[in-house]
Amino acid sequence: MSANQTVQRTYLGIPVSKPKVAFFELSSCEGCQLQIVNNEASLLDFLSLVDVRAFREAMTEKNEDYDIAFIEGSVTRSDEVDRIKTIRERAKVLVAFGSCACFGGVNQLKNRFNDPTWVKKEVYGSHAIETNDIAQPLDAHVKVDLQIFGCPVKKEEVEKIVTNVVLGKAIVQPKYPVCMECKANENTCLYDLGEPCLGPITRGGCDSWCPNNRFGCWGCRGPAVDANIEQMKEIMKKNGFSEETMLDRLECFGGFSQHAGEMRKAIKTKA
Ligand code: SF4
Ligand code: SF4
Ligand code: SF4
Numbered sequence: 289m290s291a292n293q294t295v296q297r298t299y300l301g302i303p304v305s306k307p308k309v310a311f312f313e314l315s316s317c318e319g320c321q322l323q324i325v326n327n328e329a330s331l332l333d334f335l336s337l338v339d340v341r342a343f344r345e346a347m348t349e350k351n352e353d354y355d356i357a358f359i360e361g362s363v364t365r366s367d368e369v370d371r372i373k374t375i376r377e378r379a380k381v382l383v384a385f386g387s388c389a390c391f392g393g394v395n396q397l398k399n400r401f402n403d404p405t406w407v408k409k410e411v412y413g414s415h416a417i418e419t420n421d422i423a424q425p426l427d428a429h430v431k432v433d434l435q436i437f438g439c440p441v442k443k444e445e446v447e448k449i450v451t452n453v454v455l456g457k458a459i460v461q462p463k464y465p466v467c468m469e470c471k472a473n474e475n476t477c478l479y480d481l482g483e484p485c486l487g488p489i490t491r492g493g494c495d496s497w498c499p500n501n502r503f504g505c506w507g508c509r510g511p512a513v514d515a516n517i518e519q520m521k522e523i524m525k526k527n528g529f530s531e532e533t534m535l536d537r538l539e540c541f542g543g544f545s546q547h548a549g550e551m552r553k554a555i556k557t558k559a
Contacts (some may be wrong), residue, residue: 341353396545483503485526507541
């Protein structure tokens with residue numbers, strides 16, 4: 289793919305200026321960027337909206353002049369702190385792209401362990417690399433203008449958000465939980481099939497991606513507005529699932545870290 293393959297976008301016949309965008313990755317699996325590249329059906333339409341200046345996963349050209357920086361991954365190495373600060377200085381808009389960037393993502397699972405040296409040894413063995421003791425979201429180091437949630441991000445949602453940026457429209461993130469979308473998709477509730485699911489407390493916007501495929505939600509998009517954790521505990525208990533089952537999910541992506549921390553504390557106090 290080449291940056292030169294893009295075509296002029298018009299809206300109601302009027303040429304719309306294309307924002308200069310760049311994609312970057314910190315410590316991550318690069319699955320969020322892959323979502324964009326894999327979206328063959330609408331990739332050309334997407335590229336016609338923007339002027340791609342850097343996107344290591346998809347093109348060799350690089351340009352340091354960009355308006356919007358999409359950053360995937362969490363901060364887990366000291367050199368990444370300097371890197372995002374430089375990107376922040378250059379970009380007008382900085383987007384935390386995916387759950388690693390928004391919450392620390394799966395990388396933040398290592399933060400639960402008391403001994404970072406042990407973690408490094410278990411993970412890297414004799415191939416030790418220089419990493420920070422904890423994994424952090426971008427906003428621990430720089431101002432973030434916009435968050436796009438999900439592990440990975442949902443490509444249709446990214447395109448909708450970018451289209452709104454280009455057309456100067458407001459960006460409205462869903463406040464409702466995954467259950468709303470799941471019900472609209474007429475899925476059988478996974479609790480009726482004996483599976484746990486965090487859909488009642490997780491922010492929607494993924495179109496109930498996991499329940500549509502008969503997997504319970506693990507909360508990758510973080511909490512919905514007014515997420516009722518106590519009610520979620522009751523639902524889990526009523527359906528025979530332990531607090532540990534719920535905690536496994538709450539702790540997985542980092543979006544519920546505050547709730548998980550409070551829950552762990554309450555369990556310890558009870559013991
Ligand atoms: S949010 Fe998930 S898919 Fe995206 S980079 Fe992190 S681990 Fe990979
Ligand atoms: S499967 Fe999950 S998301 Fe769907 S209705 Fe049941 S609890 Fe909600
Ligand atoms: S259903 Fe839950 S875990 Fe699955 S993509 Fe949506 S928010 Fe993430």
